[in-house]
Amino acid sequence: MLSGGESVGTSSDDGDTFSFESFNLARNKLCFEDGTFSAIEIVTKSICDAREWQETLQLVPVAGLTTTISSRQAPTPQVPIDATCHVDAAWDATSGTCGLGGLFSGSHPASRLPQISESRTLVSSALMAEALAVRLAVMNAAFSNIKSLMILSDSLSLIKLLKGNESRPALFGILFDIYHFSSYFDVLSFCFIPRLQNFEADLVAKLALSHAVVIPSLAGV
Structure with a gap:
């Protein structure tokens, strides 16, 4: 249980779900592996896991989206300007x-x-x-x-x-x-x-x- 009225929130629905699950996993992992840990340590671990999960989601490509570069777009550094x-x-x-x-x-x-x-x-x-x-x-x-x-x-x-x-x-x-x-x-x-x-x-x-x-x-x- 968290003391002092501390609360944890994220900016998306997926982040909220994972944050709650991650909190439980982190709490169980810390408790079973090495005795007693403070609420702050458990919360810190769950926040770190949630952030890693959100970063992973951002790297997943979305099907059906493609990027095309027109010849009239501003040139990229790989193509020198004559x-x-x-x-x-x-x-x-x-x-x-x-x-x-x-x-x-x-x-x-x-x-x-x-x-x-x-x-x-x-x-x-x-x-x-x-x-x-x-x-x-x-x-x-x-x-x-x-x-x-x-x-x-x-x-x-x-x-x-x-x-x-x-x-x-x-x-x-x-x-x-x-x-x-x-x-x-x-x-x-x-x-x-x-x-x-x-x-x-x-x-x-x-x-x-x-x-x-x-x-x-x-x-x-």
């Missing part, structure tokens, strides 16, 4: 023109790709411009036989779409291409970074946009 690419886009709502910027980096020789600096017309939104920049970076890396790539973008909305393997009607063709070319990689991950950490790609994109907007205007003079 290249990273900071991407950004600058969009002019008046003309529907955008500039695309991308800067590759990495220790792998294949990562030393030229920077992305291009423009596109008939772009309906800033999100579409950002998606175009990502598509261009993914395609360039795939054609350069880079097998593991991390895309860094400051467009949180786009990164959420890509991580969720989702789409939008206005972006269907662009995102379809990105998902298609993802099969060329062992690992392709999309990560959000703050705008301040993406200023170089932002400058490249704005410069590409300025050339696209200024040059047509000069041609019309």
Whole structure:
């Protein structure tokens, strides 16, 4: 019998059942093997046994549950990253023109790709411009036989779409291409970074946009 109103509890039904049984086993074992033991010693033994039982339960696999790793998930340490690419886009709502910027980096020789600096017309939104920049970076890396790539973008909305393997009607063709070319990689991950950490790609994109907007205007003079 426990003295002083001491009580023992666990956080689960299985733990409660085992704790009670373990208490009896511990008490009988201690009593029969080596005389008299205090209530604290018996309780301590039963608690230790209950914890071991709960840890064992946590290690038992649950039937029917499987874990799959998509090629677009963040890379594991076992798979080194060949290249990273900071991407950004600058969009002019008046003309529907955008500039695309991308800067590759990495220790792998294949990562030393030229920077992305291009423009596109008939772009309906800033999100579409950002998606175009990502598509261009993914395609360039795939054609350069880079097998593991991390895309860094400051467009949180786009990164959420890509991580969720989702789409939008206005972006269907662009995102379809990105998902298609993802099969060329062992690992392709999309990560959000703050705008301040993406200023170089932002400058490249704005410069590409300025050339696209200024040059047509000069041609019309």
